[in-house]
Amino acid sequence: MQWGTTLRNAWLDLIETTIGTSMKIRLLTGDAPANCAASETGTLICQITCPSNYFNPASGGIMAKTGSWTGTASATGVIGYARFLDSAGSVVHGQAVVSKAISLLTSASTPANSITLTFTDTAGVDVGAAVRGTGIQPGTTVLAITSTTVTISIASTGGVSSGARITFGDTSGDTFLNVIDITSIGQPIVVDEFSMIAPGA
Secondary structure, three states: OOOOOHHHHHHHHHHHOOOOOOOOEEEEEEEOOOOOOOOOOOEEEEEEEEEOOOOOOOOEEEEOOOOOOOOEEOOOOEEEEEEOOOOOOOOOEEEEEEEEEEEEOOOOEEEEEEEEEOOOOOOOOOOOOOEOOOOOOOOEEEEEEEOOOOHHHHHHHOEOOOEEEEEOOOOOOOOOOOOOEEOOOOEEEOOOOOEEEOOOO
């Protein structure tokens, strides 16, 4: 089934309309409950209160976060899932499995058949991490890192454009954080990137 871009954008924009302003995100340990109506399980690591307007208007069937999504840890543990609630924290509108990954934007283009990606900063990228993104071949991993470059294991046959979003790490979750093992109370937790793609492209 395929849907037009106007309808796909409308579906995405309905998410913020339905949840309302200042969505809350609860980050918890363990496995997600069976569904959004089920009781919360695990230890609450952090609750983030998003800005009043927290998503940009959908475009091209994609909707991305806007503003700062940050909080501080109130407990320690490994974050396993997130729940998305209204501003009162009384209605769970969504939940997602969380895995450890980081997304960076390239700061220069990578020519075809090259193994070097360039960024303004590579903090958070680990040797051996899986690499995904437009122009990246399946099975690619990180071989080496400098402060501004990442050497990958499989050459990009088509090249990678400047400004492309590249993800490093475990992308098996529904959403990602660059740190999920929280070791101290008061530790800052930041959602750097969050986007949603409507079905039916």
